[in-house]
Amino acid sequence: MLAEIGVTTTFLAFVAALYALGASLWGARTRSEGTVLSARNAVFLAFALLLTACVVLMIALVREDYQISYVWSVSNPSMPLFFRITALWGSQAGSLLFWSFLLSAFAAGAVWLNWHNNRRLMPYVIAYTMATLAFFLFLSIFIENPFNRYWFVGTETLETALIPAGGVAPGDALLRDSANGLNPLLRxxxxxxxxxxxxxxxxxxxxxxxxxxxxxxxxxxxxxxxxxxxxxxxxxxxxxxxxxxxxxxxxxxxxxxxxxxxxxxxxxxxxxxxxxxxxxxxxxxxxxxxxxxxxxxxxxxxxxxxxxxxxxxxxxxxxxxxxxxxxxxxxxxxxxxxxxxxxxxxxxxxxxxxxxxxxxDEHAFANIxxxxxxxxxxxxxxxxxxxxxxWGSFGAPIVSELFLNSNITLGTEYFQRVTPPLFAALFILMGIAPLSAWGATSLRRLGMSALVPLILAVASLIVFALMGMAEPIALIGYGIICFSGWVAIYETYRALMARVRQHGENPLQAFFALLQRNPRRYGGYLIHLGVTVIGLGALGSTLFQQETQQTMSVGQSMEIAGYTIRYDGFAPNQVAEDGRIMDIATLTVLRDGQELQTLRPRRDFFPNVEGMNSMTIAASRSTLQDDVYTILVDWEQTPSAQAATFKVYINPLVNLIWWGGFVLIAGTLAATWSGDTLPARSRKSLMVGATA
Amino acid sequence: MSVHNRQIQVFSPPLYLLRRLCPSVGVRVTAPLPRISVSREIISRSVLLLIAFAFVLAMPASAQESAITDDQVNAVASEMYCPVCENIPLDACATQACTEWREEIRDMLGQGYSSDEVKADFVRRFGDRVVGTPLDPTLRALSVVTPYVLAGLALIAAVWTVMRWRMGVKTSAAGVPELATPPVPEAESDSLRARLERDVAGGTGL
Known part of the structure; x- marks a missing residue:
């Protein structure tokens, strides 16, 4: 029954999308308001139908309806509820349906929120969004249908199809026992x-x-x-x-x-x-x-x-x-x-x-x-x-295969050679551009504006050098990144202090007032600051990463970057609730003889899963300064695993990447928050019009 | 230990000779042994054994302990990719195929191959896909030089565009109306006061 509901709603959504596409174009051509309105309603209908289809598939996953081949392929009886729900996008067919649902949601939202302000654009917005939705639904219905079911055709052949002629549904127990389960990497x-x-x-x-x-x-x-x-x-x-x-x-x-x-x-x-x-x-x-x-x-x-x-x-x-x-x-x-x-x-x-x-263009570029x-x-x-x-990801491999009869992969080496100068240029521009003005700025004035952030960047480098950083590449990289970060901080600070002086607000109040007054500028600075923090983390973890791989017996230790990693023991064949078998090692991280943390890197094995059925789960000690990241590589195949091989990475500053992400989110939310959607020029012209 | 707990593998001429004499000892030797008659073989093996023994005795202790470490293997493997795995560097891949390749790298390093020689040998056998950047000169040039060429073309296009803009400005100065908007006065546009006043008063920035 669930499959029938799913197929019907998906197909009706496809029809609604096609109708909306046709009606919107016809309405625009004939200037028929009613037809365009009808197209708009079809957009909402498509959204509602796809929401139903997604909910139906999710219910099938939760209720373990293994006759639906998608449910069989991405879940099994031992999987917890949480992963049953996330299995909705765990494989091709389900994720295509989910993609279509999100697409319809965005289309419906855009039409709903802009209907009154942009009536002239609306028919074409509906046409483009619905053409895209109809295409993805076509894929979902005719090529990767998540509601296909297993059927016995004849005596032995098991087929996946919607409704085959003469098909007999296989027994529930057969499907339940053989269900594949979600790809371990997705759990x-x-x-x-x-x-x-x-x-x-x-x-x-x-x-x-x-x-x-x-x-x-x-x-x-x-x-x-x-x-x-x-x-x-x-x-x-x-x-x-x-x-x-x-x-x-x-x-x-x-x-x-x-x-x-x-x-x-x-x-x-x-x-x-x-x-x-x-x-x-x-x-x-x-x-x-x-x-x-x-x-x-x-x-x-x-x-x-x-x-x-x-x-x-x-x-x-x-x-x-x-x-x-x-x-x-x-x-x-x-x-x-x-x-x-x-x-x-x-x-x-x-x-x-x-x-x-x-x-x-309405204006020419006046100044470089x-x-x-x-x-x-x-x-x-x-x-x-x-x-x-x-080029590195697709161009070179495709060109070499098509024209040079050679299969190549461009790896990290290529990207680390080609991209750093470009990222450096981006950070420089991220620092300089906010200091310049629209229309014209002289080099002298730009230099004056950049003076304080430059001094702060140099001061930061001196601190880094005193802390022991001596590599020229690292110093150049950090100098550039720090400069762009200091520009964002300094510009915000100047405005903030002006508000403090002018209104007598405390700095926090002044900061929020600035965000409220000019969210695009100060939200933008927050985003730049977030990117700076991510840049610091990426550079640190790339240039200064250390790694070693060693085999230790229980009680032995290895040394890396001032840390001591001691192998304390091994617990093989631990069975988890979801049926996976875990081999767990216990390590202790020490520094200067003091125990800091116990880590348990492990290898998980999923006995019921076809294909890639084992996962290496790292364990790490995370601080803002660095991560001690440990991996269980191999072990002696005895119950006590007296000897095991571990790979240990020291990843300096890697956590800044995640923290920078938070700053970036905050900045984008602030920039999006703007109550004023009209740019200054348009608002000015409206005001002039109103006055006239 | 299934993989990494293995015999110490040392590359040195005497040990190489020993392995040639007794192939079952230590690591696998890939080169085929020459066909020689039994009597000559015994004599030649005895002589080689004596020479090798003398070399081993003369070797410094440190050299005898210079095993190929996992880190040395990983340093090479991190620049290679296994064709059956999905874009994961060889040093990080946990599959059996990649484990075997790493062991092969260990053997080759043990036999005295350099990092480049190891990679070249794998490329010869499995193609350029096993390395992060192709070793074949044509493919390497195609891979690495192309983005620089494209970036150069982009730069030329940018210079050309800037020159067009500047010509546009000059033309506008001559009186073409649609391009004749004067730039915003610097003192007004860029001063801290103007910007702060806009911020305090609620104008749109950026």
Whole structure:
């Protein structure tokens, strides 16, 4: 029964999306308000139907309805309730349905909140969002249907299908006993949040994309589409940032290689839209403030969503192999065709409007040190990073396979060689750009503004040097990162002290008042500060990571970075509630003879799972200064495991990455909080109009 | 110990000779032994054994203890990828295939191969996919140089765009109306007072 409800609601949602697409375009063409209104209601209906479909699949997972093949493949009787629920996005078919549901939610939200303010854009916004939704639902219904069931056809063949001719449902006990269970790598708290955050980030960029396309299609090329989609873009960017940070944390905890970012193609596929989206969020300010870069911003917003779809295609089609990717699927070609078609149509629309002279800039660039020039430079660096990472992840492997008959992988070595200069340039620009002014700034004035942050950065370096840091590369890197951080702190401090003097507020009150008065500026500074903190952590954990792998007998110790790691014992074959078998070692971390913490790195084995069925679970002692990260590599196959091999990493400052993430979230929320959605220019013109 | 608790493996000429004489001792030797007659073989083995024994006696104690550590193996393995695993560096992968490859690296290092020679040998057998950056000169150039070329092209495009802007400004100074908006006066736009006043009064910034 659950499967029937799920299939019906998904199919009806598909029909509703197609109807909304057709009705919105017809309504726009015939200027029929009623038809467009009908299309809007179809958007809400699609959302409600997909919500029902997702709830139904979740109920099937919780109630262990193993005849549904998706439930059988991602759960088993020993799995706790929490992972049954997260199994909704644990494999291809379920995650596609979940993706479609989120997409419909964003579409419904965008239509609901902007209906009255942007009526001219709405039909086209509905058309673009529903075309995308209809495509994903097509995949969900015809290729990766999560409601397919197991049937016996004839006497022995077990098939997955909706309703096969002459099929007989297999016995519940047979399916229950053989249920596969969730991929062990996904049985982690981070996986409960990481995929939904990434999906929210991905589908969130559909809204700015749809508004941009609506502006091109309708001819309303004012800043209306930017105002309407700015918060959506910021929200999508926040979710994507959170998804990336949580993904890093998941990798750090679960993959057991001592790091959080491996330049894996799938990680990079999620990072590429973030790069393009960040460039867009900066560049769009130039259009709001100065009426410039209209064509460029269109390309950026299309590029961001195009990168989202390409990343989804790469992750889900089997184009790249990765621990993060889904299994190979038949959705590859349709997804590629959709991505290609969508990109071509969008670019054609831009060029068409541009050739009609409707995307001409209102101002020219007057000064190389103006803020808009520096933002353009920032965009160029983001673009170069995008190209370098895309090339390393997809370009070079595909080109070499297609034209040179060679299969290559570009690993960390490539990315660590190509990207650092570009990241350094980004941090420099992140420091300088906020000090410049719109329109014109002289080099002298810019230098004067940068003087105090520069002095503070040099002072920071002196402190680092006194603490023993001597490597020139590290000092240069930290100098650049500190400079950008000090700019954000110093600029906020100056404004804060001005408020304290002027209004007699205490610093905390003054800070919140500043955030309230100008959330975009001071939220932006908070975001920059968060990125600075992440940069400090990333640089420290990359340049100064230490590792060793040694075999110890019980009672023996190893030394690394001033720590002593003692092997205290081993507990093999411990059976957990969910049926996994754990081999657990006990280590004690000591410093100067004093015991600091007991760690229990372990190896989990999942006996009922096909394929990858063991996991190396690291144990670490975390402080702000560093992490002592231990992994159980191997052990003597005796009950007492008198000898075992451990890999130990010392990861300096790695926790700053997670703390920086919190600052970044706070800053983005503050910047999104703005009650004033109208830019100064528009508000001014409205006021002039009102006065007249 | 299933994997890592193994015999000390030392690379030195005398021990290499010993292994050639008694292949069952110590690590596996991949090179095939030459075919020689039995009598000559006995003589030659005896001579080699004597020479090797003399070398072993002459070796300093430290050299005799220089085992290939896990860290040395991992230093090489961290720059390699196993083709059956999914983009995980060889030093971090827990599968049996990767464990065997690491042991092979250990053996090769024990035989005196350098890190580059180990990687080159794996690339010869399994292709450029096993290393993070291809060793083949054409593929290496394609991989590493291309982003710099693209970045260079982007830079040229940027310079060209900036020059167009500057020309636009000059043209606007000559009186073309749509580009003739003067830049915001510096004193007004950039002074701390102006910005702070906007912040205090509630204007939009950034």
């Amino acid at each position: 982690h708290f981070g996986m409960a949040i990481h995929p939904p955050m990434l999906y929210l980030g991905f589908v969130g960029f559909l809204v700015p994309f749809a508004f941009a396309m609506a502006a091109l299609a309708s001819g309303d090329l004012s800043t209306n589409w930017i105002r309407a989609s700015r918060r959506w873009a910021l929200a999508a960017w926040l979710f994507l940032s959170l998804g990336l940070i949580l993904g890093g944390r998941w990798a750090y905890d679960v993959l057991g290689w001592g790091g959080y970012w491996g330049w894996d193609p799938v990680e990079n596929a999620a990072f590429l839209p973030w790069l393009m989206g960040t460039a867009f969020l900066h560049s769009v300010m130039i259009q709001e403030k100065r009426g410039m870069l209209k064509t460029w911003n269109m390309f950026l917003v299309i590029g961001t969503f195009s990168a989202v779809i390409f990343g989804t295609f790469a992750t889900r089609s089997g184009l790249v192999e990765s621990v993060h990717s889904f299994a190979r699927s038949e959705i590859g070609f349709p997804m590629f065709a959709f991505w290609f078609g969508m990109t071509i149509v969008s670019v054609w629309l831009i060029l068409w409007r541009r050739n009609r002279g409707e995307l001409r 040190f103006s803020r808009e020039s520096l933002f353009v430079l920032n965009n160029l660096v983001f673009g170069a990073l995008f190209i370098a990472i895309f």
